[in-house]
Amino acid sequence: MAELLSVSGLSAGYGRAVVLSDIAFRLQEGEALAVLGRNGVGKTTLIDSIVGVTQRFGGSLSLAGREIAAMAPEGRAAAGIGWVPQERNIFRSLTVEENITAVARPGSWTLDRIYGLFPRLKERRGQSGGSLSGGEQQMLAIGRALALNPRLLLLDEPTEGLAPIIIEELLRALRKLFREEKMAGIVVEQHARKVLPITDRAIVLDRGRIVFEASSAALLADGAPLERHLGVTGG
Amino acid sequence: MPSATLLGQALISGVLAGGLYGLLAMGLSLSWGLLRLVNLSHFALAFLAAYLVYELGTNYHVEPWWSAALIVPAMFAIGVAQHWLFDKFKVNELASLLITFSFAIILEVGIQLYWTADFRRYETEYATRSLKAGPFYIPILDLTLCLVAGALAWGTWLWLRCTYVGKALRAAAEDPGIAAAYGVDHKKLAYLLSGIGAAYAGIAGTFIALIATLAPAQIWAYLGVVFAVVIIGRLGNPLGALLAGLLIGASESIAMAVLAPAWAPVVSFSVLIAILLWDPEWL
């Protein structure tokens, strides 16, 4: 499979504070990567750095062979980065459908297909974004990112703060995306148990560095390395 | 108790007069709501346009509609240039008040320098023609203003609702950072919107030249009532601005017919306060 994303020597942070140092990893087309780690180790910073909303101190980022490290967020979105931010940040004053169509780019992910993935959004299409529940907002945030027809989908703690039944629904949708649609993605998650079954590979961050890397299947079979690095039994 | 004819006539006059409030409010509401810039110079631009229509009409005998065809695109350009300054100096909401206030003062002084402080009146044959409907008279010019304002409000509303650019603008107004991360080029859109707002000032100015008093200090005559209209109509909502304008115009006129004309200036703010207290869902 062809290489989609290549990160090397990446140092980044906010303002003058360096959060990530010397990050390097690769992602293949159609591959789903879990980014694990405790609170405050730089998982969100990694996602934000790929989106382009952090301060970059060094290193390179290339998407499908194209260097994107110097690009503004607008350019990276056009190059194929689809972002589902941790706070969801949906446009509250726009309707559900407008949230999707306001940013839509041509491609295979049409409004109908997005509604197909999240039927609840179709039911709520005319409602304002601000009136949605947390889970619906998360679905909308994912739908909105898909509307960009991205090559790479970045999800930052997609299950945080949601009811278990909603989490189930979300994970089913993500599994479908990654497994059936072969969408390439990076999922930041504190709880490894939720995300390992839907991803191909996992990296563990600690204090701004990658400290461990393995296939998701292997980690599911043997949780010991996770316990070592995360101090938990896989959450 | 006033007669039904009087009430009906007052209502017609008021609604039509409210069209000008709505028209003036639209540009202001767009830039305030979608760019987070409170453009006080909007009124000065409208009066600049009005003076130009007056000048071309009285000295060169150019029909106001032809003048508008020249002036409105020029206003668009001024709006774009203005936004270039806002962009260059990274002006925020509060600073925009100050800067556009200064800009308005400069325009006021400029107008006074060229046209003097004296009252100007553009005499046209349009000004006083009316249609008769039963016992009521409908002034054609005011009606035209309302229809133009209505068409602009609808058009702009649809544009914001249904086009990619419109939705992107609204998204960027709410969260420019996130919108940028979704590929929305907020800056380019902001120039467009700023130009459109100023062009609307040009259209409003064309009508001001035909129906109102021209004097430099008159720039500020509409400030209070139009701000009330912008807020009642919801920021960034052109249709709301127009409807609020019609509402305020009608309320003022009914107050003048039923109570005393001196009550009129109190009406706009009373309606504003009443609506803020009522706090309906659509606000």
Added chain:
Amino acid sequence: MVDRVGAWRRRRVLAGMMGGAATLAAPGLLRAAPSGKPVRVGGTLSLTGFLAQTAMLHKIASEIMIEEINGRNGLLGRPVEYVLLDDQSKPEVARSLYEKLITVDKVDLIQGPYATAPILAAMGVAQRYGKVMIQSSMGIPKLQTYDRAFPATPFGSEPDVTYPNVILDAMATFPAPPKSMVILTSKFPSAQFMALGMKAQAEKRGVKVPLYLEYESGNRDFGAIAARIKEANADFLWVGSLGLESNLLLEALRKLDYKPKNHFHLYPAPGPLAVSADGDKALCSTFIEPDEPFMSRPGMKRIAAEYKEKAAKANLPYPTIDAQACGMVAEWQILEAAVNGAGSLEDEKIAAWLRKNRVDTIYGKARFDGPYNHGDAAQLIKQVQNKEWKVVWPKELAAPGVKLIAS
């Protein structure tokens, strides 16, 4: 010459002609050139803001009069220098500027500002420092309670009684004398004051007032008011208007296909009303017009001609001298006569001289020994005839061959 508004640079050319150099600039007027240290006369005018329209006429009249005075013998043989500041049409600004003129600029004399509110503000300051203040545009004489304030315009001490009767006298000569009158007025104090007087005097003389309405100054829409006037349909419409309010009202009436039978306007902008199609036969208050018999008054022809030239150069749309501009002319005439008559720049002596003597002004002979230092009332009625204002009442002062036309 202090000119605060930098944008008024164009006027500086004219302003430069004031002050000490004025005699050289106007050799035609030169008789005994005043010499020595200039006498500095300070004042404010509303060069900007909502009163700026009329203040500009006063400014031009001042420019002319300073040239005139300096072309004669100046004040006590010394040239006059006018220190003019812009009060922005705001009383509080006028107040602090007069304070500054008196205490910081240390002017020798002061001249009044324009319009009732700034005049009242300036009068308070003048009183504190005992300065004589001559003003021409306070329409409510009873507010002039300071004994060293003098009116240059012949309102008389009770214009709210005398002037309505002048109008009622004129109305009584109509072929069908009006029996009812609608009174509409701005709440601008001097207009409202006259409107209340008009109502009282009309009712006293048996003219019914079926509708009396007040509107806020700056009223934008006259549609509803016009509908009420149309419905009342009185024989006479009296409007206490300022600026273009009368034009807007008459247009609103025409939109309702209604033409008032006879209509009077208190303080409208004269130019626009005269040229408007709706202004035909409109009646209006005045004290003087550039016609006989007034043109025969000393200096009037020269001043009117010079005014026309300067006003046209300043790009004024209606460059004809009117009662407003003449008010400022009279202010300077009174100041010149009083200073030279008293032989002193001391305010006490100037005030005493004014109370005892009469002054020849452009408005005729003025006296200041009545209530509130006012003298005789001399208000006239003018009418738009063939798009020009002509004095029509009282008959003996009507323009040659012109008669009051009733409809």
